[in-house]
Amino acid sequence: MKKFYLFFLFLGLSLCSFAQSYDYLTLRTADGTEKSLSVDGLRITFSDGKLLARNGKEEAQVALADMACMFFATTPTAIESLAAADADGLRVQIRGGRLVTNAPAGSEIQVYTLDGRRAPQQGLGNGAYLVRVNGRTFKVLAR
């Protein structure tokens, strides 16, 4: 009986490593913009210098020249880049280790490191940060 429990423990651990559900494909452009789409029914084509991704529910279109990479993900991301066109004109930057934004006064702003830890809005070292402004997330580089 002990052997069976050991077998199932081994089987369970083995399956855990394989059973990650990569439900999303994330497209990342050179400026850091990320867009995730569900992989269910996802189809990607290339034409006229563009990548077109569709899954029947949503689609993304990116100029091939702007593509940096794609990767499977267990959770979706929708990180907008500072360089990305922002319909509301919202801008976020880190200059000299300090968060700079044109968000309206009273906006809810949080800064996180990429591993999810909360960070201050100033004294930021070089690296990438996720900045959440009124529910929208930006990936920002501090140089």
Add this chain to the structure above:
Amino acid sequence: MKRILLLAAALLGCATAFAQTMKVVQGAVTTLVPAATASDILFAPGGEQFTVNGLTFSTASVSEILFDRSEVKPATLSVSYSNDEAAVSVSADVAAKLQVTVRGAHVAVLADPSLAEEVTYTLSGSSRAGSFWMDGEYKSTLVFNSLELTNPDSAAVCIENGKRIKVVLTEGTSNSLADAAGGPQKACFFINGHAEFSGAGNLYLAGRTKHAYASDEYTQLKAGLGFICVSEAASDGFHIEQYFQMDGGTVEVSGTQGDCIDVSVTKDPLDEFNGQAFLNGGELKMYVSADDVKGLKTDSALTFSGGTVYAEVAGLGTKGFSVGTDLLIQQPTATPTVLSMDVKGTTYMPGDPALESKCRGMKIKGNYTFDGGSISMNVTGKKAKGISCDGTYTYKSGSTNVLPE
């Protein structure tokens, strides 16, 4: 115990349900990348190429990338034939080492010499103008999974790879291979290396240029094999070099213009069991109807140790067994050794000193030892005989019933 097995099956099922696969389609060839092992898919500056798991694809050559929840088995290549087309899917882990060419329903795979793992090639579907050709330097497995393939120009399946080739007939499937007359091929189904057949499916062969099946090294039919039927051959049904070993399955050979099974010596005299045949189990049926040909012909010894052999020896000057050296018939295990023959043929080219050949159930050029099993022959052909032995006959055990005596 049953509960435990069900639980294990359910766990595995769950893991499969989670699998996601990226399918990069380039014309008729699709590369399968499992999400679980996929690296970042990196685009080159300008976006003209992308690389995943070490494989680089030109975006101009990719017709589409599809994603689904299918599972990818590593080291696999599958071909699905449909009329005049073939679709090839190859797992990403071996894709870089397999050069795949598809022209209509003709598929050629050249494995890189650096390939050091066994690839399983699975063929399925139907085409009346298709083929599969493969070469490489590492052992491989070839699976027939409901395949119906006819090549009017050359061999239906040609494996130039000289290593061990496992041929698996998927259980419960019916598979057929045929070629057409006038081609350059040695056989409708040719294996350059040594072949090991297994799997409880059926395989039907028709060789209209030369042999139905040929291997340049040994061929083994494993226990549990299903059914292999040769319905016609312009020459031999099975043309095997080195040795033939039958441990199981049912083989039926008819409609051949040459021997039903011809076992020849290789060019290397040091090859193991060169020119021999071993019948250890299964059922072998041979209908020897052309003139001056043999049912089972060996250049060297024949050892019959189990299973059932039936031969209808009907053509002029034909032989059921034609043994180049010694014949041993024995029953060393519980598997019965049963031989029955209907010897109906008469003499081929009677009176011709060079070509005259008489009909025989068994023709043994060396010694014949009988040590178990049963032999029954019904000899009705004019001047035909049941057993003809040029060497010494030694009886130890077993029953022989040759009629008329």
